[in-house]
Amino acid sequence: MNKNVIEKVEYLRAKIRYHDGKYYVSNMPEIEDYEYDQLMKQLEMLENSHPQLITPDSPTQRVSGEPVPEFKSVEHKIPMLSIENTYSEEELREFDRRIRRKLKNTRLSDIAGRTSAQEGSLELIEEIEYVIEHKIDGVAISLWYENGIFTRGATRGNGIRGDDVTANLRTVKDIPLRFLCDDHIRIPPSIEIRGEIYLPDGDFQILNQRREEEGEPLFANPRNAAAGSLKLLNPQTTAKRPLRLFAYAFGYYGDSKFTDHIECLETIKKFGLPVNPHYKLCKNMDEAISYCNLWESRRSELEYQVDGMVIKVNSLGLHGILGSTSKAPRWVISYKYQPEESTTKIETIKVQVGKTGILTPVAELDPVPLSGTTVSRASLYNFDEIERKDIRVGDCVIVRKAGEIIPQVVKVLKEKRTGNEQRFDVPEKCPACEGDVIKEEVYLKCHNPLCTAQAKRRIVYFASRNAMNIEGLGPALIEQLVDKKIINDYADIYSLKVDDLVPLERMGEKSAQNLITEIEKSKSRDLHLLVCALGIQNIGSHAAEVLSKEFGTLDKLMNASVEELEEIFEIGSITAKSLVDFFSNSHTQDVIRKLKTAGVNLTAISRHTKSVSPIAEKSFVVTGTLNGYTRKEAEGIIKNLGGRVSSAVSSKTDFLIAGESPGSKLTKAKELGTTILNTEEFEKLINL
Structure with missing residues (x-):
């Protein structure tokens, strides 16, 4: 070698x-x-x-090549106990009083791990130092490192045993596979770090938006999305979910000497794991409560979900004296914030059919204000959820914005039932095509390839902004076109004529002509947009770009084998099989023949932008809500003109494009002296 x-x-x-x-x-x-x-x-x-x-x-x-057949159960060396919860300040003060009663006759000299200078102190402990941290709404996990190398990761499970999800945790880039600390920092032979896997709000919304566009059931909240991602059998699929980590404690640390929790957090950071930056050392419970109340009003500023604060005794020596019950340690408590909820009535329950055939029940509600918006619909996710909560049409229910994002039916107020409420029967047939439905895991699915509801969702996705971007061809118009049998699939869009459109609701001669013009424009879209628009399972916009760049034409992609596809970086075995299955389907082949006949571009468009555009070779970060563009559209324009797009502001960022509510990236850009552009300035730059 x-x-x-x-x-x-x-x-x-x-x-x-x-x-x-x-x-x-x-x-x-x-x-x-x-x-x-x-x-x-x-x-x-x-x-x-x-x-x-x-x-x-x-x-x-980070991403192992093969799916795991099942998750092994592993025993935690030290149990991962739960935390006692409270919602009131008075209970926090009682927690503090209970600790001080327990430590009434304890002196500094009694605390294990004190320094030699303190060992002889006879001073009694009166005030307790607390460390306050955000209570991240995620999934608790345990990470084991042997000589600084990540060897195993597990979920909390029942606290005694959890699932071995090592393969999936290796895909989380916040988790170093080897400690990142400097050579002079002593690395223990074995150490366990505990933390919370979570999904940032923005990424959660994008994930659910994609699932909705692809006809897949929505995740109820960021925590469910994180938990579901960790339990996927294929790590390559997990790798596509932007999971993050906040580490918050050591579980087992062998003979390492730590005196307090703050020292543990600082050491975890030195090892190279992210720790939530908003922790604070408070000298007593009054200060701790003030800090908790501060964040109750500020939690909307965060990019992730918190449902309260965790209050821990700082001294590890006191942890040992206070001990634990069979369920929870006595030295920690969580102060949970009251969620905003409203009471309303379920008017009816409807069933939506996604483009992949999954049936999703949706509650139509008597409109009610909640968290700054008016809520009139709430996804019930699946039919097992209806049965578990015994949800009936006509019920009075409590609704909450799960993760403050998606409306969710939390509870049925059974005491308000009048006897007129009606049970909702699980459909045995697809409500759109009367085809048979089959239960797959917790979901019902229609497998009829000619199902009109699926066709509508596929066409909506095909015409959407992130796909072929046919302006004016929205869900309401597509509904009419399919119901009247004017079109049956998305290739039929290109056979539409003005005379087909004029008789439809809210359409006139001018509107019809404008739509035909937009449809004609879409024929020249780049190949990666078409590949994305086809609605292939497991293929989103990024994978479509990778495939377009690799093959150059749709014909070459259609003829690729599973083996050829698996050799492409970021395309795994499941995605490869999805592609081959899709293109081998006779219905798909007929649709693509119609696209060819209509003159839709099936080739990757080459771009020669170096030395032409002032954007070429420049680095951009896009943040906030832009006027007239989605963030994805702005990033696409930058890439097309030869620029580079990054997700974080650094000293090498040339431009920050800042829309409304830009967040911390704007602050960082100002600190670094980065050129900041608003939407109008961005448009001037790209038109130079």
Whole structure:
């Protein structure tokens, strides 16, 4: 083995780990995404050429190649107990009084782990220091490191045993596969770090938007999405979910010497794991309560969901004296915020059919104000949920915005029933086509390929902004076109004529002509937009770009084998099979023949933008709500003109495009002196 190859591999791994720490832990990236990707590609090429050099902690090994058949159960070395909850300040003060009663005769000298200077102190403990942290609404997990290398990860489970989800946790980029700390920091032989896996609000909304567009059932809230992602059998699918981590404590730490919780948090950060930045050391319970109340009014500023604050005794020595019950430690309590709820009535329950055939029950509500909006509908997610909560048409119910995002029926007020409420029967046939439905896991699914409801959803998705972007062709018009049998699939869009459109509701001669013009314009869209628009299961906009770049034409993509597709970076076995199954379907082939006949572009459009556009080779970050563009559209324009798009502001960012509610990225850009553009200035730049 060439010594230079070994040194190059180690150099690249060390550099990638360094930049992982800057991005995920310090939130101060030093290089752009493109430069990071180039480092990763160099490492992948070397490891592919010399597979004997691949190690489990290499940055390339985040996503294992094969799905796991099932999750093994593992026992926690130290139980992951639950935390006692309270919703009142008085109960927090009682918690403090209870601790001080327990420690009434305790002196500093009685506390294990005190320094030599304190061992002889006879001073009694009167005030208790507390550390306050956000109570992240996510999934508790345990991470084991052996000599600084990540070896196992598990869910909390029942507190004694959890599921081994190591393969999926390896895909979470916040979790270092090897500690990122400096050489002088002592790494214990074995150590367990506990934390919370969560999904940021923005990513959750994007994930649900994609699922809705693809006809898949929505996640109820960010926590459910995070939990569902961790329990996927294919790590490659988990890798596509933007899961994040906040580490919050050590579980087992062997003979390591720590005196307080603050020291533990600082050490976890040194090891290279992200810790929530908003923790605070408070000298007594009064100060702790003030900090809790501060965040109750400010939690809407956060990019993730919190449902309260966690209050921990700072001294680890006192943890040992206070001990635990069989369910919860006595040295910690959570102060939970009251969720905003409203009471309303279920007027009816309707069943929606997605483009993949999944049937989703939706409650139509008597409109009610909630969290700043008027709520009139709430997804019931699946029919098992209706049965579990015994939800009936006519019921008075409590609704809450789950994760303050999606309206959810929390509880049925059975005491208000009059006897006129009606049970909702689980459909045995598809409500759209009368086809048979089959239960798959917790979902009912219609498998009729000619189902009109599925056709409508596929056409809506095809014409949507992130796909072929046919302005004026919305759900209401598509509903009419399909119901009147003017079109049957999305290829039929290109056979529409003005005379077909004019008789329809809210359509006139001018509106019809404008729509025909928009349809004609869409024929020249780039290949990756068409691939995305086809609605192939497991293929979103990013995967469509990867495939378009790889194959160049739709014909080549259609003829690709599973083996060819699996060789493409970011395309796994499940996605490859979805593609082959889709293109081998005779109905799909007929639709694509119609697209060809209509003159729809089936080729990737080459762009020659270097030295032409002032944007070429410049780095951009887009934040906030832009006037006239979605964030994705703005980023697409930048890429088309040869620019680079990053998700975080750094010293190498040339421009920040800032819309309304830009958040912390604007503050960071101002600190770094980055050029900040509003929407109008951005338009001027791209039109130069």
